[in-house]
């Protein structure tokens with residue numbers, strides 16, 4: 409899944425989404441999220457759940473989980489892939505009572521996710537993930 413495709417999905421998301429958690433995590437970190445697992449029997453007759461694709465023991469390995477639900481989880485990922493960036497996030501509400509999220513990421517090289525002033529997100533967390541994806545898309549384009 410490409411970063412622009414993920415950005416479109418974040419823009420369309422109406423709340424936390426576990427599939428989106430996985431897809432963003434894999435695209436941004438290049439780490440396996442262990443989608444397909446199988447039981448493997450150990451010498452002591454116990455068994456463990458192992459990833460079919462990378463062979464990892466998947467016990468407790470769902471660090472990608474909750475990415476679209478948690479501001480803290482999103483910020484931890486952003487700190488990893490965009491170290492030293494400045495960010496802000498907040499919520500707003502319209503006069504009709506509908507609430508949404510907004511966020512901004514600014515990088516040292518002058519990138520500002522707010523420059524296009526586009527996007528309306530359901531939650532601050534989704535807005536922050538969208539800003540992260542915009543920053544990574546720009547970086548990808550610059551290095552091509």
Ligand SMILES: [Zn+2]
Pocket residue numbers: 440441442443459460461462463464
């Ligand atoms: Zn795996």
